[in-house]
Structures are given as C-alpha cells and as structure tokens.
Amino acid sequence: MDRKLGPPFAPTRRRSAVTRGKWPRRVLIAVLAIAVTSGLGWAAFTLGARWMDPASFAGGSGSSIPGWSTGHTVGVQDGFVPDGEHISPRNTELPAIANLDPKLLRAVQEAADDAAEDGVDMFLTTGWRSKAYQQRLLDEAVVKYGSEREARRYVGTPEQSHHVTGEAVDIGPTDADSWLSRHGTDYGLCQTYGNEMWHFELATTPGGVCPEMLPDASDGRSAPTE
Numbered sequence: 001m002d003r004k005l006g007p008p009f010a011p012t013r014r015r016s017a018v019t020r021g022k023w024p025r026r027v028l029i030a031v032l033a034i035a036v037t038s039g040l041g042w043a044a045f046t047l048g049a050r051w052m053d054p055a056s057f058a059g060g061s062g063s064s065i066p067g068w069s070t071g072h073t074v075g076v077q078d079g080f081v082p083d084g085e086h087i088s089p090r091n092t093e094l095p096a097i098a099n100l101d102p103k104l105l106r107a108v109q110e111a112a113d114d115a116a117e118d119g120v121d122m123f124l125t126t127g128w129r130s131k132a133y134q135q136r137l138l139d140e141a142v143v144k145y146g147s148e149r150e151a152r153r154y155v156g157t158p159e160q161s162h163h164v165t166g167e168a169v170d171i172g173p174t175d176a177d178s179w180l181s182r183h184g185t186d187y188g189l190c191q192t193y194g195n196e197m198w199h200f201e202l203a204t205t206p207g208g209v210c211p212e213m214l215p216d217a218s219d220g221r222s223a224p225t226e
C-alpha cells in the first residue's frame, strides 16, 4: 500500500501541480496577445474606415485643422480632405463632393465608372472647398514657397479658385490621372494646368477638344483658378 500510493504518487502530484501552475499563465499570455492584436487591428480598421463613413468622418478627431489667417477651424464641412486621402465621386454625403457643380460631378462619376471597367480606381483627392479652406491652403503655400507670388502659381485666392466654385476636381492616384488625360475629353474633362496633372475641369463638350493648357495657375492669360 505504502509503496504504491506513497512516494510514487507524491512526485506525480508535484509534477502535475507545477504543470497546472504554468498553463493558466500561458493561457493568460495568449489571451492578452490576442486582445492586444485585435485591439490594434480594430484601431487601424477604425482609422481606415473613418474617411469612408461620413458620420464618423465629420465627428472624428483629426477631421479638421485650425485655420490660420481666418481663425476658422477648417473641417469636413469646408470640403477638407486630409493629404493622402482618396474619396469616391459617389460619396455625395461629403460636402467636398456634394457641393461640386452637378455637371462636373456627373462627368467625373461616369469617367470613374468607365475607368473601373479598365481596372483603374479613380478617386478625388480634392473637390469643392470653402473660401476658408482655400485661404488656409494659400496661407500654407505662402509659408512653403516663401512668397505669395510663388504660392499663387499653385494655389489661387478664395475669390479665384475654381475649387471654391465647385468647378474643379483633383484626381488620383497617378494611373487615374493618366487614364483621364487620355479619355477625359469623352466626358468634357480637361487638365487645365501643365504643372498639375491631377487638376481637371469641365472645359469642353463631351467628345470635344480641350483648350490649350496654361503653364500653371498664375499664368498671365487668366486669373489663378487652382
């Protein structure tokens, strides 16, 4: 009895006690790892989805930037789109899209549909902008380029910009710009500045001929419209 249930039994119990002590810790670590990983994944997903969902788009942190000279906080209501963000021309809940000239918007939507059939994703990086947003961009450009004269080669004033009147869109990514430079006239869409392959306006009739491009937005032949 003693030999069977005594010493041989005790080490077994001790081993299993050690094993029982370790497993919960391993399980705990595994559970924590899964929780942290899914937490990070969810955060990334939420950030990524923010610009696709107009509701959270409007309210999410980082959806606005403080104005400079105007003191007005530029947000989604101003047509603000952060650098690097792409929005669908079908996302008409966003002011950047909804406030475009309806004819221009329709032309861009049709072009985007046809580009998609060619395997090219076409998005807007900028659509309509409020005057406050335009002023903010001009302020930034003056800092970036060192003078208002140089800045206005790239960014028009709120009074001049065709983005403010809803008559211009900036298209991305680059392969969509290339697609539109080849096919844009089918929809009346033209690149209007030689130095901005992404900036398109409804500048001809469908199937027509685009006017000669201006070198940049400050060209003397017309007021800057970028």
Ligand SMILES: [Zn+2]
Pocket: 126, 163, 168, 169, 170, 198, 199, 200, 226
């Ligand atoms: Zn533009």
